[in-house]
Amino acid sequence: MKKVLVLEDEANIRSFIVINLRRYGYEPVEAETGEEALDRLRENPDIGVALLDVMLPGIDGFEVCRRIRASGAKTGIIMLTAKSQEMDKVTGLMTGADDYVTKPFSPSELIARIDALYRRLGNSQDDAGGVLISGPFRLNPANRIFEKNGERIRLTQTEFAIMNLFMTHPGKALSRGDILSAIWGDDYAGELKIVDVNIRRLRIKIEDDPTNPTYITTIWGYGYKWGS
Ligand code: CA
Numbered sequence: 326m327k328k329v330l331v332l333e334d335e336a337n338i339r340s341f342i343v344i345n346l347r348r349y350g351y352e353p354v355e356a357e358t359g360e361e362a363l364d365r366l367r368e369n370p371d372i373g374v375a376l377l378d379v380m381l382p383g384i385d386g387f388e389v390c391r392r393i394r395a396s397g398a399k400t401g402i403i404m405l406t407a408k409s410q411e412m413d414k415v416t417g418l419m420t421g422a423d424d425y426v427t428k429p430f431s432p433s434e435l436i437a438r439i440d441a442l443y444r445r446l447g448n449s450q451d452d453a454g455g456v457l458i459s460g461p462f463r464l465n466p467a468n469r470i471f472e473k474n475g476e477r478i479r480l481t482q483t484e485f486a487i488m489n490l491f492m493t494h495p496g497k498a499l500s501r502g503d504i505l506s507a508i509w510g511d512d513y514a515g516e517l518k519i520v521d522v523n524i525r526r527l528r529i530k531i532e533d534d535p536t537n538p539t540y541i542t543t544i545w546g547y548g549y550k551w552g553s
Contacts (some may be wrong), residue, residue, distance in 0.1 A: 326352040327443060330375040332362040332389060333405065334382060338428075342376065345432040351439065359384035363392060366400065374401040374442050376435075377422075394421035394479070399469075401442040401482055405430075420526060423483040424509075424519065434515075441510045445482055457492040459551070460540070462531070464492050473531060483508060484527050491541065491551035500548040524549055 329351045333339040339355060346353040354369055356362035359381055366372055375393065377386035384392075390402050404425040423445075424438050457464040463472045464485075471480050471488060480488065486508050490499070501520045505513060508520075528535040542550050 326350065327374075328352045328354055328369055328372040329439060330354045330356060330362060330365055330369075330372045330377075330400075332356045332359065332376060332381070332386065333378040334358065334380075335378075338378075341432075342435065345436065346439075348432075349436045349440075358382065359386065359389040362389050366393065366398065370398075372400060373446055374403065374439050376403050376405055376426075376439075378405045380407065390421050394481075399446070399482065401446050403438055403442065421481060423481050424515070437512060438515065441513055442482075444510060445486055445508065457489070459492050459495060462488075462492070462540075464488055478530050480527075480530065483523055484530070487523055487527060488531075491549075495551050498544050498547060498550050502548075504548060520548075 327350070329346055331339055331342050331346070331353050333342065334357050336357075339357070343353040343355060354365050354372060356365050360383060362375070362377070366375065377389050379386040386404055390404065393400055393402060402422040402424075404422045405428060406425050407428050423442055426435055426438055455466075457466075461474045463470075463475075465471075466489060469485060471478050471485060487504065490504065490507050499507075501517045504520045505515075505517055509515065524541060528538050528541055532538045532540055539553060540551065542553050544550055
């Protein structure tokens, strides 16, 4: 069964998530604190997706996310954020996360995100095509390594999938909807904004000057393009 880590300090929210995960065929692994979550992840390396609440006693969800990424684990990460948290702040802190869900969320919304992320993780192993080279960039789907001028840049699964999409469609104008359905799936219930969030983070990682991007260019009112 597919394992999902549930890090949530509020017992009633945690059990609500756990019940729904079981109902949809996932095996939940529960954690009440960030420290406990990191222990559970070490004990269960087969956890595919981790749901991380942000507001916690002790280390917060962003710090847990940062430590998971620092460990080099490929776990998919979905942050559970509160509506009151400013999106810009969340974006900045969310480095390393694949997705976020705003509380309160419906079970179907949460499960759709987990399904989509699991699908992306699975696809990344199945459709390993050839190495893609574009300017200073090199993307190798087989070992999931992305490099700029020979230097490795660490990308999340989602960011890697977006780079793969761009580099297989050089010079093509991709609408935000195109990107959303290619990466998150057609049944994704989230907002187009998640595309912008990921592009912003990608630019910080790959552009020479993220405020004046030349690799991922914006097509105003439409979407994005790889190259100018
Ligand atoms: Ca909390």
